[in-house]
Amino acid sequence: MTISADQTAQQPAQQDAASEAVRKFGITVEDYMLPARHQIQMVGPDGTLNPHTEQGTQPGHEYSLPGDAELLAAYEQLVVGRRVNDQNSALVRQGRMAVYPSSHGQEACQVAAALCLSEGDWMFPTYRDSVAVMARGVDPVQTMTLFRGDWHGGYDPSRHKVGIQCTPLTTQLLHGVGVAHAAKLRGEDTVVLAMCGDGATSEGDFHEALNFAAVFHLPVVFFVQNNQYAISVPLAHQSVAPSLAHKAVGYGMAGERVDGNDVVALLAVLGRAVKLAREGSGPLLVEAHTYRMQAHTNADDATRYRQDSEVAEWVAKDPLSRMKTYLTHRGLLDDDGAARIADKAEAVATQLREGLSEEVPVEPLDLFKYVFSTTTPQLKEQSAMLADELARDAASTATASTSKGAAK
Amino acid sequence: MSPTVTTSSEANGNVSAATARAAARAAVEAEKTGPQTITLAKALNTAMADAMHADESVLVFGEDVGMLGGVFRITDGLTKTFGTSRCFDTPLAESGIVGMAVGMAMNGMRPVIEMQFDAFAYPAFEQIVSHVAKMHNRTKGAVKLPIVIRVPYAGGIGGVEHHCDSSEAYYAHTAGLKVFTPATVADGYRMLREAIDSDDPVMFMEPKKLYWSKDQVDLDALRAEHAANTERGTSSEGRAAVARPGTDATLIAYGPSVPTALAAAAAAAEEGRSLEVIDVRSIVPFDDETVCASVRTTGRAVVIAEAHGFASVASEIVARVQERCFHHLAAPIRRVTGFDVPYPAPKLEHYYLPGVDRILDAVDDLQWED
Numbered sequence: 001m002t003i004s005a006d007q008t009a010q011q012p013a014q015q016d017a018a019s020e021a022v023r024k025f026g027i028t029v030e031d032y033m034l035p036a037r038h039q040i041q042m043v044g045p046d047g048t049l050n051p052h053t054e055q056g057t058q059p060g061h062e063y064s065l066p067g068d069a070e071l072l073a074a075y076e077q078l079v080v081g082r083r084v085n086d087q088n089s090a091l092v093r094q095g096r097m098a099v100y101p102s103s104h105g106q107e108a109c110q111v112a113a114a115l116c117l118s119e120g121d122w123m124f125p126t127y128r129d130s131v132a133v134m135a136r137g138v139d140p141v142q143t144m145t146l147f148r149g150d151w152h153g154g155y156d157p158s159r160h161k162v163g164i165q166c167t168p169l170t171t172q173l174l175h176g177v178g179v180a181h182a183a184k185l186r187g188e189d190t191v192v193l194a195m196c197g198d199g200a201t202s203e204g205d206f207h208e209a210l211n212f213a214a215v216f217h218l219p220v221v222f223f224v225q226n227n228q229y230a231i232s233v234p235l236a237h238q239s240v241a242p243s244l245a246h247k248a249v250g251y252g253m254a255g256e257r258v259d260g261n262d263v264v265a266l267l268a269v270l271g272r273a274v275k276l277a278r279e280g281s282g283p284l285l286v287e288a289h290t291y292r293m294q295a296h297t298n299a300d301d302a303t304r305y306r307q308d309s310e311v312a313e314w315v316a317k318d319p320l321s322r323m324k325t326y327l328t329h330r331g332l333l334d335d336d337g338a339a340r341i342a343d344k345a346e347a348v349a350t351q352l353r354e355g356l357s358e359e360v361p362v363e364p365l366d367l368f369k370y371v372f373s374t375t376t377p378q379l380k381e382q383s384a385m386l387a388d389e390l391a392r393d394a395a396s397t398a399t400a401s402t403s404k405g406a407a408k
Numbered sequence: 409m410s411p412t413v414t415t416s417s418e419a420n421g422n423v424s425a426a427t428a429r430a431a432a433r434a435a436v437e438a439e440k441t442g443p444q445t446i447t448l449a450k451a452l453n454t455a456m457a458d459a460m461h462a463d464e465s466v467l468v469f470g471e472d473v474g475m476l477g478g479v480f481r482i483t484d485g486l487t488k489t490f491g492t493s494r495c496f497d498t499p500l501a502e503s504g505i506v507g508m509a510v511g512m513a514m515n516g517m518r519p520v521i522e523m524q525f526d527a528f529a530y531p532a533f534e535q536i537v538s539h540v541a542k543m544h545n546r547t548k549g550a551v552k553l554p555i556v557i558r559v560p561y562a563g564g565i566g567g568v569e570h571h572c573d574s575s576e577a578y579y580a581h582t583a584g585l586k587v588f589t590p591a592t593v594a595d596g597y598r599m600l601r602e603a604i605d606s607d608d609p610v611m612f613m614e615p616k617k618l619y620w621s622k623d624q625v626d627l628d629a630l631r632a633e634h635a636a637n638t639e640r641g642t643s644s645e646g647r648a649a650v651a652r653p654g655t656d657a658t659l660i661a662y663g664p665s666v667p668t669a670l671a672a673a674a675a676a677a678e679e680g681r682s683l684e685v686i687d688v689r690s691i692v693p694f695d696d697e698t699v700c701a702s703v704r705t706t707g708r709a710v711v712i713a714e715a716h717g718f719a720s721v722a723s724e725i726v727a728r729v730q731e732r733c734f735h736h737l738a739a740p741i742r743r744v745t746g747f748d749v750p751y752p753a754p755k756l757e758h759y760y761l762p763g764v765d766r767i768l769d770a771v772d773d774l775q776w777e778d
Contacts, residue, residue, distance in 0.1 A: 003464055003493050122515075152542070156550035157514065164546055168538045174504055175539070178511020185467075185493050185517075204531070208504035215499050370545045371584055373552055373607040376646065376693030 047325025105293030108319035112266035141355030173209035199230020260288030451596035470522030541584030564617035574715030591666035615664035654684035717745030
C-alpha cells in the first residue's frame, strides 16, 4: 500500500467537479448539479420506448440506451427478484422466517443497483435491499440469515464487497464514504453505491455522509429509493424540497431523478453516475421514484395509512410487466426465453425454501465468541457459566430419559 | 518610554527565526535518548507518530487535528510529518468522523480519531454503539474494526459546560468496546500504542487535566518494550497496576483520579496509615485479579472516580470486588465519586470532584475500631 503524502486535498473539490462538468457538457454549474426537470424515463408503464427527445433532453442529462445483453440480464434479475420477494414473504407467513421487509415493486431499483457496479466496487444496502444483495452475488440463504433469526448477519461483507444490511437509517452511508476514502488514498478506482430510502433522508447521517463525500471528493453514488413512505409517513412529512435529488446541490454534487420502475432508465442513470464517479467527478445523488407495493414488513398494516386506489395506480407502473412488454416487442424475449427465466427464478425460490426450512442448530457459546477478536476474562467467565448450565441441562435430560427408559 | 515598533517584515523575520530555533530544539529533543521529562500530551503524540511510522494504514483525523494539532495539541506536527492524507481535518460532524472511520477500517485502514471533547462525542453515539461495537460480532469476526476513538474526558480544568463530562460508563456498558484510560505519562505512550495495535475498537479516554502533567520517562525504553511485546505477542492490555504499595486499605482509581488517590495515600502515610493505590488502567477488560488480590490483602477498599456514582464504573467495581472478596472484607467498600448532578460550572467544580479530604474521610469510615 502506498499512500501519497497529500491526496486528501481539501482544495475546492466541488468546484473542480463542477468545472469539469462545465467543460465536459458545456453547461452551467447549476445545470450540472440540479436534477433534470422531469424524472428520467426511457420505457413507459405500457412498455413502449419513449421517443429519444423525451428520454432526457436537457444538456448534461442525456442518457444512452443500455445494450441488449444488459437489458436481458436485468430482466432475468427482475423476475428472480420478484420471486425472491414473494417466496420470502410466504416463508414469513409460514413462520419459517422472523421478518422480511419486501422490496416487491422496487425490483428495478434493486437490480440496477447491483448491475451498475463492477467487481471491485462496494454496495452499502439497507434492510429492504435483500434482492440487490443477492443480485450482487451473495448466497440467497446467507442473505436471509439475518431475517431467519439465527444471527444478526449471514455473509462476509468483504467477500462480495457488500456492507452488512443496515437497519439504523443512513448510518451505512458513512461506512460507504469511509470505504471510498480508503480506496482513494490507496489510488484504487473503487466506486461505492450507498443506498437509503426517502424517509432516511431526514436523518443526520444522511447529511453528514453527503457532506463528507463531497468535501473529500469521493467516488460515492448515493442512491435514494423514494418509495413514498417511511413505514406509514408519506414523503411530504419528511421533506418539502422540490425533489430529494435537489438536495445534492447543497453539498456541491450533482443530483438526478429517475423513474424507479423503469429498469432501462435506472441502468442508464446509475451506470453513468458510477462511470462519472470512477472518472473523478466526486459523489453524485440519484433519486428513484418507486413504490413499496406491500406493507413495511409483515408486522405492518398498510391499509391504515394509504388508499387502495393509490396502490392500484402503481400496479399499472409495475417494473416487470413493462420490461417484459418492451423486450418482447423488441424481439429480445420469446416464450422459451421467458420460460427459461421463470425456471431460474423458481430454482432460487426452491433454494430459499429448502435452505430456510432446514433447522440450523444454533450454538449458544457463539454468543461470546465474536464480541472481540481478543476476548476478555469477563466473557470467558460468562461463557464457562453458560457451558456449565448446558452441561447440567444435558446431564439431567440424559438422566430423565434413562429413568424413563428404566420405567418402561 | 516609547514602545518598540517593528515593521511587519521584521516581525515576520523574528517569527521565522524563532520557528527555526524551536524546530532545531525539537530536533535535538527528539534525538535525545535516555530518561527525559515529558508531558502526557507529548507521550500520546509520540505514540501516534511512532505508530504512523510503523504502519502506513494508521490514519489520524478529526476536528482541528491537522494544521492546528488539535485543541489540546495532541496531534501536533502529525500533518507536517505525514501529510494531509494521513492526518487531516474533517468537517465538523462527530457521527461522520466515526462512521467514516468504520468504512475505512472495513477497507484496510487503522483510524485513530479524535473527539474534541467528551460531551461533543455524543452525536457519534449511534455509530459507536450500533456499529463500532457490533460489527465484529454481527459478521462473526469477518470484519474487524481496529479503530481508536480518543476522547479527552473528565474535569478539573475549569471548563465551561459540555467540556468536562466523565462519559466512560456509557462506553463501558456497551458490549464490544474496549475502554482504556491512562493516568501516567509512560502509560500514555504504552497504552495508546497497544490501542492502535488492537484489532478491537478501543475507546481511549484521556484525562484532559493530566495532559500537561510531567514525568521522567525513557521513550526509547518504552519503544523497546513495545517492540519486545509485539514480538512475544504480549501486552499490558487489560492489566491494572499497583501505583503505590500499601497494607492497610486499597484505593482503587482510574484516569484523572489516580493522582488524587496517590496524594491521599501520601497524606495518610503521614498519619501512619499505609494505603495501596491501584490504577485500573483498563476499564474493559477489567483486571479483577490485580484489584482483588490487593483487597484480599488489605481487607478494606475505597473506589474513587470523577463520574457520577449512580450506575457507574465505580459501582461495577464495588460489586465485582464484593462478589469476589466478601470474606476478606473488614468493612463495606466505600465509593468517592462525583455527585449525581450535571458537571458543575468552574467555580463549583472543586465541590464536586473527589478530593484528598473526601477520600481520607471515606478511609476513616472503614470500621477501623472493630
